Amino acid sequence: MIKIDIVYSNANLIDIFIEYEGKGFFASFVHSDCDRKQRKLQWGHFLNLASARDSLWFVTGDFNDLLYEEKKLGGPARPDSSFVDLRIFFSKGDPFDLRDSGDPLSWKGQLGDYLVKCRLDKAVANSLWAETYPTARCQYLDYEGSDHKPKFSFFEPDSKRRKGMFRYEQRLNDNGGSERSHSKCLAKLKDCDDQGQNCCYPDMQSQSGIKLNITTADE
Template identity: 35%
Template sequence: MSLICWNYQGLGAPLTGKNLRFLCGKYKPSPVFLMETRVHVRKVDRCRRSLGFQNKVYVEPVGIGGGLALWWREGINLEVILVESNIIHVKVVSGLEPIHGFISFVYGPPTIQNRRTWWRRLRGLNPRDNVPWLCCGDFNDLLYSFEKEGGRTRPLRSFEEFQSFMSSCQLMDLDFKGMRFTWSNNRLEGANVKERLDRALCNGVWRNDCPNAQVQIVVVWALYCEMLRAKW
């Protein structure tokens, strides 16, 4: 079974819809988490129905930006705990065995001034008490300086919020296969900037339950998507 997290960057483009249909046909994922849908949920829901997902939860975009979608199939029981502009937090009741506990699907605020409050909010979702927790999506931030190539060098203190979150919640970064970076500004040569913004984090209990889980960075027709493939 697979889980797809994708910063969709607009459902209105025909090519992105073709990419999503290709990925869903190849990997048979459930759930699917889409970020930056940028269109009204009516259009997102038409896409959901065409791909055969029975369950959903949405966050409407604001203006021409934002928008989240989480889809999952019949037979999977997810209890939706929290829905906000940058987080969809669910409890896995059944159907994703051996996964239990909680999954936080995240899209970090693009602006720096909003991130500190967001990190505190995300830290507050930590279930503790040896309960499995998976946190995945586009964090819009970096853990280390080597996760960026090109552009201005970031000061070391700019990584402290993310690192503090990881440490206080006792999370680990799942290993990944594929391309090193998940975002690019698509400029040429010296103006090109690449960063690793997408990842999956989990606590030790979740890792023990799913020791073979892995993250794959998949490139489809020059578009990036992060896919978490847990082999169970």
């Protein structure tokens, strides 16, 4: 049985605490703002969380930001200063990328005359989480109609039993139903432990731009 507690949520973040089979950790599902000033505030918030949390922490979603120019294909080069905010979080907040498979250039779009692909979607974890789930990995899938690729994060892929798998897709959606659907998503998360070991929210993708599956199932 999975126990999930909602710690905090807003339009760009769902922060939860998960307990399963004697293990507990924080998990943050993020869709970072398109505005750089807002993203800077978010990375500052994450730094505060990293300092306050002496426990396992997993973060996944659309970071809407890059660490290096090498994480981008196409278009003019970005100034090095544009990577500073996320780099500060990575240098001080203790996050490490999960090993990944598939093409990690997870977003594609037309910017002016250029077709651009870049790695905006990530799955990272702090060192305590990485020590507990040393074989964890992230798999990037093919595009499914969105300009972002969906991805799976496997916590214990070598076990006979998948003890934690997250699928997260976040799309920018400014329609009026987004806030209502976001609340609906939180309500479903709170009811997760009443639904056994397979919690899936397929309607979130079309209504609020969030698709979040938490699955523990036999192979």
